[in-house]
Amino acid sequence: MDAHAAPVAVQYLRTLFKGPIIAAGGFDRKSAEAIVAEGHADMVAFGRHFISNPDLPRRLREDLPLNAYDRNSFYGGDERGYTDYPFASVSQK
Numbered sequence: 001m002d003a004h005a006a007p008v009a010v011q012y013l014r015t016l017f018k019g020p021i022i023a024a025g026g027f028d029r030k031s032a033e034a035i036v037a038e039g040h041a042d043m044v045a046f047g048r049h050f051i052s053n054p055d056l057p058r059r060l061r062e063d064l065p066l067n068a069y070d071r072n073s074f075y076g077g078d079e080r081g082y083t084d085y086p087f088a089s090v091s092q093k
Contacts, residue, residue: 010040029060048074052085064088 013021023032023041032044050056052069059066065088073081 028066029063032060051081053088054085055087059088062088 010021020042021040022043022045023035024045024047027035027044027046032046035041035044046056046060048069048071049066051074052067053059056066058064067085069085070080073084
């Protein structure tokens, strides 16, 4: 199989479904731009990275490193999580 070919499911889905396709899971800036440019998706969602990067749009726009996320702190449990992740500093530019 060609490494750059669209996955079979995407080709089938595009044939049947005429609405926008949103990809999600494990993307960074470059891989998100690539999947959209290749036509395999129309948009990319960044759920986990939005939780761990309160300034995600800026980080993506300026190609800054992303904070690692802690799945154990997602959606409840204890006091850790949403407000614990730092914003990118000016020195990271």
